[in-house]
Amino acid sequence: MLEIKNLHARIAEDGTEIIRGLNLTVKAGEVAAIMGPNGSGKSTLSYILSGREDYEVTEGDILYNGESILELDPAERAAKGIFLAFQYPVEIPGVATMQFLKVAMNEQRKARGEAELTTPDFIRLVKEAAAELKINPDMLKRPLNVGFSGGEKKRAEILQMALLAPQLCILDETDSGLDIDALKIVADGVNALKSPDRATIVITHYQRLLDYIVPDTVHVLYKGQIIKTGDKSLALDLEANGYADIIGEAA
Ligand code: ADP
Numbered sequence: 001m002l003e004i005k006n007l008h009a010r011i012a013e014d015g016t017e018i019i020r021g022l023n024l025t026v027k028a029g030e031v032a033a034i035m036g037p038n039g040s041g042k043s044t045l046s047y048i049l050s051g052r053e054d055y056e057v058t059e060g061d062i063l064y065n066g067e068s069i070l071e072l073d074p075a076e077r078a079a080k081g082i083f084l085a086f087q088y089p090v091e092i093p094g095v096a097t098m099q100f101l102k103v104a105m106n107e108q109r110k111a112r113g114e115a116e117l118t119t120p121d122f123i124r125l126v127k128e129a130a131a132e133l134k135i136n137p138d139m140l141k142r143p144l145n146v147g148f149s150g151g152e153k154k155r156a157e158i159l160q161m162a163l164l165a166p167q168l169c170i171l172d173e174t175d176s177g178l179d180i181d182a183l184k185i186v187a188d189g190v191n192a193l194k195s196p197d198r199a200t201i202v203i204t205h206y207q208r209l210l211d212y213i214v215p216d217t218v219h220v221l222y223k224g225q226i227i228k229t230g231d232k233s234l235a236l237d238l239e240a241n242g243y244a245d246i247i248g249e250a251a
């Protein structure tokens with residue numbers, strides 16, 4: 001589903017190279033974890049996949065279902081089923097969460113040539129998904145993420161993901177700022193979306209989330225490259241021994 005080949009990318013504003021020859025393949029049905037020390041480029045990679053314009057790809061390619069997506073803007077990538085749950089969800093004052101969800105869902109339907117959702121259908125879908133994630137319906141009336149707690153923001157991200165049912169889900173440190181109960185609810189929400197034609201990339205600094213979202217593959221990102229790939233035991237190994245050995249081996 002996703003094939004990243006020798007990707008090099010830099011910050012558009014000052015030309016600093018952050019991604020330095022990164023290779024990664026993720027198959028349909030797979031849950032891939034990306035781990036790595038702070039500042040390795042994990043969030044940068046997720047932004048580049050989502051098409052954010054602050055970064056420039058200088059070499060290599062990103063193939064999604066066999067086609068390069070480098071020329072697509074964020075909306076086009078979203079319409080093709082790529083979804084990024086942010087490490088730091090953006091506050092959108094003045095736009096009620098419900099309204100935001102409705103626009104997002106209808107934009108996706110429009111891009112696919114489907115009719116707009118009727119209001120009763122939309123409300124039913126949102127209520128069902130919100131109940132699964134134990135989201136208080138009153139939260140949906142408030143402006144998106146404004147004044148939400150860390151846990152509420154992450155749940156709102158997973159609610160968007162559940163409603164848009166993307167093909168490629170990228171979760172950037174969804175575990176940060178979550179207590180254990182919220183972590184389980186969010187993990188259940190992600191696991192409920194698991195399917196043979198969907199892939200999930202779970203970016204995390206800690207192994208803890210991977211007790212609840214069990215990965216098929218674990219990749220270590222360091223200084224803009226994948227320096228090691230393994231199965232879920234690699235995450236346990238990192239938790240026990242830290243990154244130093246693997247970084248040393250790679251060097
Ligand atoms: P991680 O998510 O693995 O902690 P990031 O992708 O956030 O790492 O950051 C990788 C490196 O790139 C860090 O050194 C960070 O300071 C730098 N960086 C990323 N984006 C920008 C930016 N827009 N401006 C300046 N530095 C940036």
Ligand code: MG
Nearest residue numbers: 037038039043
């Ligand atoms: Mg970080």
Ligand code: MG
Nearest residue numbers: 042043087173
């Ligand atoms: Mg990050």
